[in-house]
Amino acid sequence: MIVFILCFILFLVGLFGILTSRNIIKIIIGLSIMEFSVYLFLVLIGYIENGQAPIITKDMINLPVVDPLPQAMVLTAIVIGLATKSMLMAIAIRLYKKFKTFDIRKITSLKG
Amino acid sequence: MITMKGMSPIVKKVSQLISAIIFLYGIYIIVHGHLTPGGGFAGGAVLSGAFIFLVLAFGTDVLNLRREEEEASVIEGLAILIFVLMATIGLFIGIRVFFNNYLPKGQIGELISAGVIPLYNIAVGIEVGAALFTIFLALVIYKEEISK
Amino acid sequence: MELTLSILLVFMIIGAVYALFARDLLSALISCGIVGYGLVICFLLLKAPDLAIVQIVVETVTLIIMVAVILDSTRQDLREKIVHNERGTHFINAKYVFNVLTVVILALFFLFFFNQAIGRLEPFGTHVTRMASAYVGDAAIKTGSANLVTGVLFDFRAYDTLGEATILFTAVVGVLTILRIKGRK
Structure with a gap:
């Protein structure tokens, strides 16, 4: 039970980073921390004590297998997270060229 | 960012030798994706890592980055097209379902088994690798252009 | 098992907190890498080798891309939570207080749903595969x-x-x- 609570604390740390920091890079870091906590939470739910990895081999002992469904979902989620993160980085670097700062309080002009 | 002239000759030589091994390892992970841990996503990321390593070591002046970027994006589009086409073939064979596994299954644990899953793995691996390399090259080209 | 994971998670939380409060953006990125690579070890302990391979490669590529973005830009963080006025007394910025209040309210909101959900989850390690039992059996x-x-x-x-x-x-x-x-x- 305590791992779930620690996972939730990690999620809250990422939320704090997103809402209170003014730097775009810090916001992206907070977003990735939230992503990591959610991945870990999903994999923790599917874990079975004394289970074995979901790979079938010839000399397999008769033990329960860890749930493969959350692992497959998290596998796609990791790559999607990479795609969104690189997209955010591209937007950030473009904003830096125009406004010469990462500070979101100074990026106020609505003109393109 | 990345030094435009590349690093010292020792780094260049070592990266030449090692990137081939990294590339081979990526191909191994992709091809054995249905037997061992790994698969298209992991192997594709390793493949892109090999190319990124070479670009970082050799600098950007020896490469024609524009052409590389265009080729990488074209390869990525072709790979995803092949993935969708292979899935569409399932509509015409067997029980007529999208993403149908229409090839013979074979013996579990053999390299050539599991029907179309290895082919999907190869397509997705090429797609992920080309996508990551394209993103990296786009950043490098952008940095080069604003530094001029 | 649970103890090992808890220790790793505490280290990851420390890394995350340092990443958010670091003055230098480069050290913030590197301590964000602590969280990512700690996740790799957690996946290995949780019997998910596929995820471990993907995460370690993706984390490295992400770190390269992010360092490439910030290396030519400014590396200083801009944090102004304390404002000095002319008489030398300093007070905390009102906007910062407002932000922290928003975080607390949202955290309580999430905590409510977490509290609702945690009662229905099985305890750690005793998962019953309902949906995936067909996958495990016949896949x-x-x-x-x-x-x-x-x-x-x-x-x-x-x-x-x-x-x-x-x-x-x-x-x-x-x-x-x-x-x-x-x-x-």
């Missing part, structure tokens, strides 16, 4: 793939993989469009 015979995760990913739930590939393609097109300075001739 190797139905798909012929020894790796069950690949079997789920490319056969039972291949639509998810198709969506993932589409998102990656869209992200690449978006990055190419955003970062293009001169139009194509």
Whole structure:
């Protein structure tokens, strides 16, 4: 039970980073921390004590297998997270060229 | 960012030798994706890592980055097209379902088994690798252009 | 098992907190890497080797891309939570207080749902595979793939993989469009 609570604390740390920091890079870091906590939470739910990895081999002992469904979902989620993160980085670097700062309080002009 | 002239000759030589091994390892992970841990996503990321390593070591002046970027994006589009086409073939064979596994299954644990899953793995691996390399090259080209 | 994971998670939380409060952006990125690589060890302990391989490579590529972005830019963080006035007394910025209040309210909101959900979850390590029991039982015979995760990913739930590939393609097109300075001739 305590791992779930620690996972939730990690999620809250990422939320704090997103809402209170003014730097775009810090916001992206907070977003990735939230992503990591959610991945870990999903994999923790599917874990079975004394289970074995979901790979079938010839000399397999008769033990329960860890749930493969959350692992497959998290596998796609990791790559999607990479795609969104690189997209955010591209937007950030473009904003830096125009406004010469990462500070979101100074990026106020609505003109393109 | 990345030094435009590349690093010292020792780094260049070592990266030449090692990137081939990294590339081979990526191909191994992709091809054995249905037997061992790994698969298209992991192997594709390793493949892109090999190319990124070479670009970082050799600098950007020896490469024609524009052409590389265009080729990488074209390869990525072709790979995803092949993935969708292979899935569409399932509509015409067997029980007529999208993403149908229409090839013979074979013996579990053999390299050539599991029907179309290895082919999907190869397509997705090429797609992920080309996508990551394209993103990296786009950043490098952008940095080069604003530094001029 | 649970103790090992808890210690690792505490280290990851420390790394995350340092990443958010670091003065230098480069050290913030590197301590964000602590969280990512700690996640790799957690995946290995949780019997998920596929995820560990993907995460370690993706984390490295992400770190390269993020360092490439910030290295030419400013590296100083801009944090002004304490404002000095002329008489020398300093007080905390009102906007910062407002932000922290928003965080607390949202955290309580999430805590409510977490509290609702945690009662219905099984305790750690005693998961009952309801939905995936068919996957675990028949996947190797139905798909012929020894790796069950690949079997789920490319056969039972291949639509998810198709969506993932589409998102990656869209992200690449978006990055190419955003970062293009001169139009194509």
